[in-house]
Amino acid sequence: MSQNPPILRPDLARALVPDTRRDGQPTIGMVSLGCPKALVDSERILTRLRAEGYAISPDYKGADAVIVNTCGFLDSAKAESLEAIGEALQENGRVIVTGCLGAEPEYITGAHPKVLAVTGPHQYEAVLDAVHGAVPPSPDPFIDLLPTTGVSLTPRHYSYLKISEGCNHKCKFCIIPDMRGRLVSRPAHAILREAEKLVGAGVKELLVISQDTSAYGVDRKHDLSPWKGGEVRAHITDLARELGKLGAWVRLHYVYPYPHVRELIPLMAEGLVLPYLDIPFQHAHPDTLKRMARPAAAARTLDEIAAWRAVCPELTLRSTFIVGYPGETEAEFQTLLDWLDEAQLDRVGCFQYENVAGARSNDLPGHVPPEVKQERFDRFMEKAQAISAAKLAEKVGKVLEVIVDEVDGEGATCRTKADAPEIDGNLFIDEGFEGLAPGDIVKVEVDEAGEYDLWGRRL
Ligand code: SF4
Numbered sequence: 001m002s003q004n005p006p007i008l009r010p011d012l013a014r015a016l017v018p019d020t021r022r023d024g025q026p027t028i029g030m031v032s033l034g035c036p037k038a039l040v041d042s043e044r045i046l047t048r049l050r051a052e053g054y055a056i057s058p059d060y061k062g063a064d065a066v067i068v069n070t071c072g073f074l075d076s077a078k079a080e081s082l083e084a085i086g087e088a089l090q091e092n093g094r095v096i097v098t099g100c101l102g103a104e105p106e107y108i109t110g111a112h113p114k115v116l117a118v119t120g121p122h123q124y125e126a127v128l129d130a131v132h133g134a135v136p137p138s139p140d141p142f143i144d145l146l147p148t149t150g151v152s153l154t155p156r157h158y159s160y161l162k163i164s165e166g167c168n169h170k171c172k173f174c175i176i177p178d179m180r181g182r183l184v185s186r187p188a189h190a191i192l193r194e195a196e197k198l199v200g201a202g203v204k205e206l207l208v209i210s211q212d213t214s215a216y217g218v219d220r221k222h223d224l225s226p227w228k229g230g231e232v233r234a235h236i237t238d239l240a241r242e243l244g245k246l247g248a249w250v251r252l253h254y255v256y257p258y259p260h261v262r263e264l265i266p267l268m269a270e271g272l273v274l275p276y277l278d279i280p281f282q283h284a285h286p287d288t289l290k291r292m293a294r295p296a297a298a299a300r301t302l303d304e305i306a307a308w309r310a311v312c313p314e315l316t317l318r319s320t321f322i323v324g325y326p327g328e329t330e331a332e333f334q335t336l337l338d339w340l341d342e343a344q345l346d347r348v349g350c351f352q353y354e355n356v357a358g359a360r361s362n363d364l365p366g367h368v369p370p371e372v373k374q375e376r377f378d379r380f381m382e383k384a385q386a387i388s389a390a391k392l393a394e395k396v397g398k399v400l401e402v403i404v405d406e407v408d409g410e411g412a413t414c415r416t417k418a419d420a421p422e423i424d425g426n427l428f429i430d431e432g433f434e435g436l437a438p439g440d441i442v443k444v445e446v447d448e449a450g451e452y453d454l455w456g457r458r459l
Contacts (some may be wrong), residue, residue, distance in 0.1 A: 028131060031084050038070075069098050070102060072101035075357060121179060156439065160209050163213065163239065164185040164212070165181070167182070172291070173356065180211065184219060208251065212256055245272065252274075276418060277318070281321060288336075305343055318347035323351070323373060326364035336380070341387075353373060402415060405421065407438065425453040
């Protein structure tokens, strides 16, 4: 939804995309905006281009053309995408646009008539055609071998693993189903093969993503595919179990609280999958959820959470919420606050409701004034922060396993199993970090806790 941090932008991330251009080699740059799902798309496009003999430029100037992978989830993200296209046009001049915002070509060409081509989300072939048209390939079979795991735009030791595209739901505030279509799941063996390659190439943490992870395989009627001399079912429980056997940390994102999520919890208790669930609850009041047309709106989520924690007490729950949704009354909002008090979620993100062009929620009655949204947001965040701080304080004195993300002269920035990259907190090691490298997994005794982060001593 917002621009990726500089380290993840291939136009800036020199260290991650080595400049190995040979004389005369056609060269493409890429600006990847938006969510981790869009980043996976960028990785796929670059992998293909590299396989076809293109070099990837770390800056605008060295590129023969630049692909801008856009985001169109919120109006603010659209504006940011248009700005990035403008920057690429100014700096390079030859720009191909793809991604979510590509679903609205007139919107882009209206603002930037000089773009070479506009393609929509997941139209890999169309993006490649546009690149071929703008910068013809010049393959060299002795040099241009496809790297085993593609070009990774995320740091090498963790990787996103996209298991499906699209969504079968119709939440009123969301235009993703219109942009990305209905759920299409990848075959289980294809995901597992990709994951195996990633782990073989040194990836230590797999972040499973999709619009609706718990619905994985529904469109395939949970079919079987051959795997390791047997068969594997296209079902999230079976997929998670097999992924867990590969030896990397496996983290599940965008899981809806359907009843079968219960089957995932024992895998977490066994240590096959990280005890972490990212569940976008969005609200807790049944009427608000109904107006949102959320899946599982009637689920008794507090009972579910209690049942999960009974099986796996160390489970970390992360979620996002929308406050100030049209028609949200003070009583509904208070229900959300009370729910949060009881649910004691570990990690919480909150958005103030915003109209998105094309969303059905725009036409709902009872839009909440901005100052009320802000006031509810502040109250919500105050409670969420207090819960987070108390939960982190309980970790002081405990020994935890952490994965190292970055090391510099000052210390090592790590994450515990309870922290997903970019969205959750960190654990910092200020002493005894010498010799650590990104991707190392080490034991740490926690000696200090803040509102979102921890500090610890390496054992
Ligand atoms: S579940 Fe709802 S919010 Fe999530 S992608 Fe589908 S429609 Fe959008």
